[in-house]
Amino acid sequence: xxxxxxxxxxxERNTTQITRQKAxxxxxxxxxxxxQFVAHASHELRTPLAIIREFVSIVHDGVQGPxxxxxxxxxxxxxxxxxxxxxxxxxxxxxxxxxxxxxxxVRTRADLAPLxxxxxxxxxxxxxxxxxxLTLDIPKELPAAFCDADTxxxxxxxxxxxxxxxxxxxxxxxxxxxxxxxxxQVSIKDNGPxxxxxxxxxxxxxxxxxxRQDGPxxxxxxxxxxxxxxxxxxxxxxxxVESTPGEGSTFSFTLLIYETEAPRRVLVVDDDTNVVQxx
Numbered sequence: 321x322x323x324x325x326x327x328x329x330x331x332e333r334n335t336t337q338i339t340r341q342k343a344x345x346x347x348x349x350x351x352x353x354x355x356q357f358v359a360h361a362s363h364e365l366r367t368p369l370a371i372i373r374e375f376v377s378i379v380h381d382g383v384q385g386p387x388x389x390x391x392x393x394x395x396x397x398x399x400x401x402x403x404x405x406x407x408x409x410x411x412x413x414x415x416x417x418x419x420x421x422x423x424x425x426v427r428t429r430a431d432l433a434p435l436x437x438x439x440x441x442x443x444x445x446x447x448x449x450x451x452x453x454l455t456l457d458i459p460k461e462l463p464a465a466f467c468d469a470d471t472x473x474x475x476x477x478x479x480x481x482x483x484x485x486x487x488x489x490x491x492x493x494x495x496x497x498x499x500x501x502x503x504x505q506v507s508i509k510d511n512g513p514x515x516x517x518x519x520x521x522x523x524x525x526x527x528x529x530x531x532r533q534d535g536p537x538x539x540x541x542x543x544x545x546x547x548x549x550x551x552x553x554x555x556x557x558x559x560x561v562e563s564t565p566g567e568g569s570t571f572s573f574t575l576l577i578y579e580t581e582a583p584r585r586v587l588v589v590d591d592d593t594n595v596v597q598x599x
Contacts, residue, residue: 414543433458452491457495474551476508483510514567
């Protein structure tokens with residue numbers, strides 16, 4: 321009787337494992353199909369959208385003839401929304417590539433100081449035009465990072481872009497970097513509206529948009545921080561946010577510092593000297 325019960329339990333357990341494996345395999349297939357459909361649909365939308373924008377731009381610029389103010393305003397709104405759609409499509413394609421494992425990066429030695437300075441100089445005119453103060457705070461001697469410089473540049477552009485959009489006129493943004501143990505920590509701090517605690521856990525989820533309101537104002541795709549988080553993780557780092565409503569937010573991420581490869585040592589133990597010599 322005990323043997324029969326043990327056999328029955330083993331069979332039921334094996335059946336459950338097989339059923340679970342089939343279910344997981346099916347879910348992976350469905351997820352892959354979804355990703356392929358999204359990527360294909362997004363790719364097919366890019367060409368007609370680019371054509372639409374080009375012809376709207378031609379009319380907006382007066383190439384086809386003079387326009388009155390109301391017509392110009394209408395076409396300007398059309399161009400602005402074409403740009404928003406293009407950003408959304410590109411973001412979906414980028415996320416699809418990352419999820420499918422087709423977004424390859426090459427991590428190597430990279431000096432962060434020139435990269436941070438370049439991003440600072442790129443955003444300085446935008447911030448000045450919006451009456452925002454942008455500062456750069458990095459030490460004179462900063463160790464090299466072990467990362468993919470192109471993706472880190474994208475990370476910085478996304479985070480600085482968010483800070484620029486959500487910081488009001490007269491506000492301040494600070495781009496900083498610090499060396500902590502085996503890591504470099506990059507932070508982007510602003511004194512914008514901040515993020516409520518209940519939303520901070522969801523801020524990196526796809527299509528998560530906090531306190532989004534219809535009509536004019538700050539808009540986004542809801543994918544920028546999701547992509548940024550994936551890129552940070554692909555570079556072996558972590559990203560976090562600290563925020564207080566009404567006081568601002570600080571987004572920070574870490575990167576490993578670059579270390580020269582130390583000599584490898586192998587200990588060989590055997591009671592036969594010939595075997596040791598052979599190894």
